Amino acid sequence: MTRSLLLPLSAAAALTALPARANTVDEAINAAIGSVTGPFVSFIFSPFPGTEFPWIVLWLVAAATIFTLYFGFVQVRAFPHALALVSGKYSDPDDAGEVSHFQALATALSGTVGLGNIAGVAVAVSIGGPGATFWMILAGLLGMASKFTECTLGVKYRNEYPDGTVSGGPMYYLSKGLAERGYSGVGRFLAVAFAICCVFGSLGGGNMFQANQAHAQLANILGDYPGWITGVIFAGIVFAVIVGGLKSIAQVTEKIVPLMGVLYVGTALIVIVMNYDRIGWAFGQILDGAFTGLGVAGGLVGALIQGFKRAAFSNEAGVGSAAIAHSAVRTKEPITEGYVSLLEPFIDTVVICTMTALVIVITGVLQVDPETGTYLWNADLGRVETLGDASGVALTSAAFGSAITWFPYVLAIAVILFAFSTMISWSYYGLKAWTYMFGEGRAQELSFKILFCLFVVIGAAMNLGPVIDFSDAAIFAMGLFNIVGLYVLMPVVKAEMHSYMARLQSGEIRRFH
Amino acid sequence: MTREIFLVAYEGKEGDSGLLDYAITRAKRDQARLLLVHILEWSPYKFLTPQEIEERHARRKQEMARAQAAILDPALARVTAAGISGEGRIRYGNVVELVADTAREAGAAMIFVGRAGTQSVAARIFGSVPIGLAQIAPVPTVIVP
Numbered sequence: 001m002t003r004s005l006l007l008p009l010s011a012a013a014a015l016t017a018l019p020a021r022a023n024t025v026d027e028a029i030n031a032a033i034g035s036v037t038g039p040f041v042s043f044i045f046s047p048f049p050g051t052e053f054p055w056i057v058l059w060l061v062a063a064a065t066i067f068t069l070y071f072g073f074v075q076v077r078a079f080p081h082a083l084a085l086v087s088g089k090y091s092d093p094d095d096a097g098e099v100s101h102f103q104a105l106a107t108a109l110s111g112t113v114g115l116g117n118i119a120g121v122a123v124a125v126s127i128g129g130p131g132a133t134f135w136m137i138l139a140g141l142l143g144m145a146s147k148f149t150e151c152t153l154g155v156k157y158r159n160e161y162p163d164g165t166v167s168g169g170p171m172y173y174l175s176k177g178l179a180e181r182g183y184s185g186v187g188r189f190l191a192v193a194f195a196i197c198c199v200f201g202s203l204g205g206g207n208m209f210q211a212n213q214a215h216a217q218l219a220n221i222l223g224d225y226p227g228w229i230t231g232v233i234f235a236g237i238v239f240a241v242i243v244g245g246l247k248s249i250a251q252v253t254e255k256i257v258p259l260m261g262v263l264y265v266g267t268a269l270i271v272i273v274m275n276y277d278r279i280g281w282a283f284g285q286i287l288d289g290a291f292t293g294l295g296v297a298g299g300l301v302g303a304l305i306q307g308f309k310r311a312a313f314s315n316e317a318g319v320g321s322a323a324i325a326h327s328a329v330r331t332k333e334p335i336t337e338g339y340v341s342l343l344e345p346f347i348d349t350v351v352i353c354t355m356t357a358l359v360i361v362i363t364g365v366l367q368v369d370p371e372t373g374t375y376l377w378n379a380d381l382g383r384v385e386t387l388g389d390a391s392g393v394a395l396t397s398a399a400f401g402s403a404i405t406w407f408p409y410v411l412a413i414a415v416i417l418f419a420f421s422t423m424i425s426w427s428y429y430g431l432k433a434w435t436y437m438f439g440e441g442r443a444q445e446l447s448f449k450i451l452f453c454l455f456v457v458i459g460a461a462m463n464l465g466p467v468i469d470f471s472d473a474a475i476f477a478m479g480l481f482n483i484v485g486l487y488v489l490m491p492v493v494k495a496e497m498h499s500y501m502a503r504l505q506s507g508e509i510r511r512f513h
Numbered sequence: 514m515t516r517e518i519f520l521v522a523y524e525g526k527e528g529d530s531g532l533l534d535y536a537i538t539r540a541k542r543d544q545a546r547l548l549l550v551h552i553l554e555w556s557p558y559k560f561l562t563p564q565e566i567e568e569r570h571a572r573r574k575q576e577m578a579r580a581q582a583a584i585l586d587p588a589l590a591r592v593t594a595a596g597i598s599g600e601g602r603i604r605y606g607n608v609v610e611l612v613a614d615t616a617r618e619a620g621a622a623m624i625f626v627g628r629a630g631t632q633s634v635a636a637r638i639f640g641s642v643p644i645g646l647a648q649i650a651p652v653p654t655v656i657v658p
Contacts, residue, residue: 164571
């Protein structure tokens with residue numbers, strides 16, 4: 001793995017001095033893609049009539065709130081049982097060798113924990129101010145109920161094939177679940193619409209955003225150079241894994257990513273402890289900012305929108321992607337996978353995103369006007385002034401670097417690995433949606449995989465603005481169709497939940513360890 | 514009179530032939546039955562890619578079928594040919610823990626384990642199956658060189 005990482009780094013460094021012609025390629029790609037994605041992005045993020053709130057964000061948050069109430073705060077009541085399931089206390093020893101709850105959770109997390117937690121939070125805090133953190137945490141907590149609903153359905157309505165492989169996810173529960181309730185036409189429409197959005201989501205948030213931020217991080221360390229160079233190198237490695245079947249790269253990455261996650265949270269805690277005298281102040285900023293905006297343009301609404309947007313983009317609750325990963329678990333009780341999956345937004349957003357936000361706030365990389373004590377707003381950039389004018393992953397890097405000088409190098413490696421593992425996960429989600437629409441087969445699979453690699457190059461070459469906008473729009477669009485199905489099918493989940501809890505209390509479902 | 518059960522931790526490696534011969538000899542002498550246990554090393558905490566998760570159930574079936582056909586069936590044939598009653602079990606997990614657990618569950622009187630592979634550096638650093646069993650086995654354990 002070290003060699004495979006060093007090679008792109010040195011190659012990129014060697015190409016740094018290429019002539020201006022390369023930048024023209026970037027600009028050409030930016031112009032072409034930006035003009036195509038613009039109308040789609042505008043539609044998805046258009047405000048709810050009479051408000052400044054994007055209707056799609058409201059859609060996701062309203063759904064998470066409704067699921068929270070409908071399932072009686074399942075994220076609180078089932079939290080201890082979810083931990084018991086993940087630790088294997090209810091796993092039948094005779095099922096050893098099958099995918100465990102822990103493995104499904106870890107794999108789904110490797111698809112969500114990544115740049116959203118590092119770069120996305122920096123974007124939220126620099127645009128919405130520290131208050132965005134509060135709304136992000138709230139959205140994470142509510143999102144646990146959405147994740148619970150969709151992952152239960154993912155297992156319940158998955159397809160099991162004679163060779164023992166399984167395929168699951170919103171495409172299947174939308175078509176099969178709604179057909180069961182007499183809406184087969186609607187179900188089929190929603191499934192196909194979801195699959196189309198999932199392909200876009202996998203190419204956007206699951207690919208272009210990752211490639212873009214990985215390039216930003218490399219350019220931050222190696223000096224500025226054209227993004228397409230990073231894109232071509234990344235695309236080559238992704239191609240080797242998903243087309244060439246070079247599993248060793250994916251397996252090594254999947255092993256290192258959790259360690260990187262632990263290292264990231266551990267270092268964030270160290271930075272917070274190093275600034276222990278500012279912890280109270282930082283929480284004060286987050287709480288004040290959540291309700292007053294602390295002078296940041298957009299005020300409360302701005303903080304709320306940014307917090308909710310980044311939480312949704314990071315933990316993907318209600319989007320439906322995790323249901324694809326969780327549906328492969330071998331369990332007799334679909335609801336158990338729902339319980340396990342509700343830990344995902346908690347770990348992703350409530351723990352990891354909050355750590356990033358706290359480090360950014362506590363280290364003072366957001367510039368404050370010494371006279372007024374409010375944050376300095378840069379109207380041209382549409383965000384708070386930052387140390388060294390950094391944004392996205394560079395801002396998080398600067399925040400960590402201000403406390404631990406060498407950490408940006410570790411963060412650079414972490415960002416690249418996170419980006420890579422997220423790409424591998426999303427290439428799978430996109431492929432499942434693609435084959436749902438076009439059928440299983442080598443030609444269909446290969447065509448998607450080549451398209452996926454092409455978008456790696458495009459993502460790395462584009463400016464942050466168009467990439468983030470398209471990433472957000474594509475991912476949120478998945479939630480549009482998924483949540484319609486979740487509303488129709490939530491009574492199915494409730495029935496499963498009541499049946500399971502009754503058997504758990506009667507002792508019919510027992511602990512093995 | 515109920516016949517005693519001797520458990521054989523059977524990896525199916527080249528060196529395990531001597532282990533099986535010794536276990537058969539002892540079982541004959543004590544009129545015991547042999548329980549051959551083959552463990553497929555597995556951790557529920559091992560990280561898998563989405564593709565591996567999708568294929569896991571099918572692979573598990575293949576792995577068990579392969580272990581049965583290539584390892585346990587030939588060994589059980591030798592046991593039966595020697596006139597001894599025997600059965601085989603395949604389990605997934607940690608070798609040392611599962612051998613000890615299976616011995617406990619089956620009420621085995623004795624465990625036989627081979628020493629093949631214990632000379633490696635990794636085995637010396639991290640411990641080997643015989644060393645692990647020496648620490649946690651619930652019944653007398655014979656390490657066959």
